[in-house]
Amino acid sequence: MxxxxxxxxxxxxxxxxxxxxxxxxxxxxxxxxxxxxxxxxxxxxxxxxxxxxxxFINAHTHIGDSIAKDAAMSRPADDSIHPVYGAKQKILKNTHPGSLAEFMHATCRLMVSKGITTFVDFREGGADGVLLLREALKGVPIRAVILGRLEYYMQADSDAPLPERQEAELELLLKGCDGLGISGANENGRAVLERYSQTAKLISIHAAESEQSMAASVLKTGKSEVSRALAAKPHFLIHMTHASGADMQAASQTRGIVVCPRANASLAEGIPDIEAMWRAGCNVALGTDNVMINSPDMFREMDFAWKVTMGMNKRPVSPREILKMATVNGGRILGKKTxxxxxxxxxxxxxxxxxxxxxxxxxxxxxxxxxxxxxxxxxxxxxxxxxxxxxx
Ligand SMILES: [Zn+2]
Known part of the structure; x- marks a missing residue:
């Protein structure tokens, strides 16, 4: 052609x-x-x-909660999307999988109509969750990078290894997807994060999303959340909204950071400092995060990211750099030819x-x-x- x-x-x-x-x-x-x-x-x-x-490459999504659009707005982040006790989990558990898949399918179609050709999903629900997303993708030609997760959470200061049953689940999970999307360093101990680092596929982890998660890490372990997240040897980190300069320097050794400015703002968590990430030498890509709290629209995400970054730092930012975050930089983070x-x-x-x-x-x-x-x-x-x- x-x-x-x-x-x-x-x-x-x-x-x-x-x-x-x-x-x-x-x-x-x-x-x-x-x-x-x-x-x-x-x-x-x-x-x-x-x-x-x-x-467009939407480098961070959770489309599994497409059925819960705006169901828990105006609540603190943990009440809304915490992996163990958030409203999201209750809604997902009490909904028939067929209905979840139907709304995920609709989100995939919507993303294509908005120019998104690849999305990178943090898929909850273990191997079954991955299968459900594969079902939802049928008939939609979008490229999906599926990062699965074990529904296994523990205290951050625990040194316990991954139990045998979860070892077996992990093997099964990784067979069906593109890698791991780890919820965060506060729900996993050091030994488990190190175990995850040994997987041969893509690894990504949420880090420094909120002031509370940063404080909880120091309180429980005496260490920064980002330094502990790096124990999983992630190819890229998600959020880094409250990361320190030293955290960003450390992140510059990975393939990059995916920021989700509109999702962070809609949870009243803050705004990621994209300029500071650039100054630290990080490759920065863009994602829209949970469908429950934000629309999967890269046009809107770019517009917001551009203006809020200039407004925060009182300096102009090249729109070309913002457009790269939605395209080139996402491809680099994935290590894919797109x-x-x-x-x-x-x-x-x-x-x-x-x-x-x-x-x-x-x-x-x-x-x-x-x-x-x-x-x-x-x-x-x-x-x-x-x-x-x-x-x-
Ligand atoms: Zn996320």
Whole structure:
């Protein structure tokens, strides 16, 4: 397939190319150039007037609570989403799995319609939870990175190893998913976190989400929550909203941090300091977190992240850096060939209509996408070279 005459945000820096051709072969970008000669019989589409951008990577979600939208707002975070006693757990336990899957399926479809081509889900409920998400994904072409979890929690100061039964469960769990999404260092002891560090798949963990979780770690163990989370040797950390400078320095040795500014704000927990993370040398990606407390919309997430960061620090931030958080940086965190338009990368992209009422005239493509575009400007969403939504 040859896409012709599109405006493109190309490569790892999302450089704006006003007009170029893009060739896709076997679901992968083959060439990006000013003019590409089509192969004999190759399908071609004239995309004049369209802006081609990488598909969004929603790098942190919990879509399992899609049935509980806004069911526990205005409550402290732990009352709402704590993995053991939060309102979320009660709702999920008392709902038929078929209904949970139905609403997860709807969220997956919604995400595709909003230009999200990959999402990274912290899936609760052990191996059964993973199976339920796989069921929900049927018929939706979105790429899902599923990070499963053992429903096994303990005191943070315990040194007990993972019991035999959970060892067996862990093996089964990891067979069915892409890695571990650990709830946090406060629900796991040192020996268990170290055990998790030995898994061969992706590892991620919540850290420094709230002032309470930071204080609880020091109170129970005398150590910072982030330093203990790092015992699991995570590829990336989630939140870091209340992380210290030293914590961020330590996090810069991982693939990065996924921040969820709107979710943190809607739980009245604070705002992650994205600028401080950049200064510490961290790769920062963006996620929308629980569907229960926030909409899975990367346009809204980028808009909020951009303005709140400038408002907090009283300094301008490049919208290009915010757009990278929703695309390139997420791909880097996953270690996958997605998140940018460049030869050899998966052909996951979104075509935006630059003549859409909300965008025209487009003077700055990066700014227009970060704080003006909505899904109504989307002409088509393509995943692995196949049209997943809309029409080219
Ligand atoms: Zn989370």
């Amino acid at each position: 040859l896409i012709r005459n599109a405006g493109i945000l190309a490569g790892p820096e999302l450089d704006y190319v006003p007009r170029a051709d893009v060739q896709v072969r076997d679901g992968v970008f083959a060439q990006v150039a000013p003019h590409i000669k089509p192969d004999p019989g190759e399908e071609q589409r004239d995309c004049s007037g369209l802006l081609m951008i990488p598909g 998140g940018m338009i460049a030869p050899g990368m998966d052909a996951d992209y979104v075509l935006l209509d630059r003549h859409a009422l909300e965008l025209e005239p487009v003077h700055s493509p990066h700014a227009a996408i970060v704080h003006r575009a909505t899904e109504s400007a989307i002409r088509a969403v393509i995943i692995g070279g196949e049209t997943a939504h809309g029409k080219i």
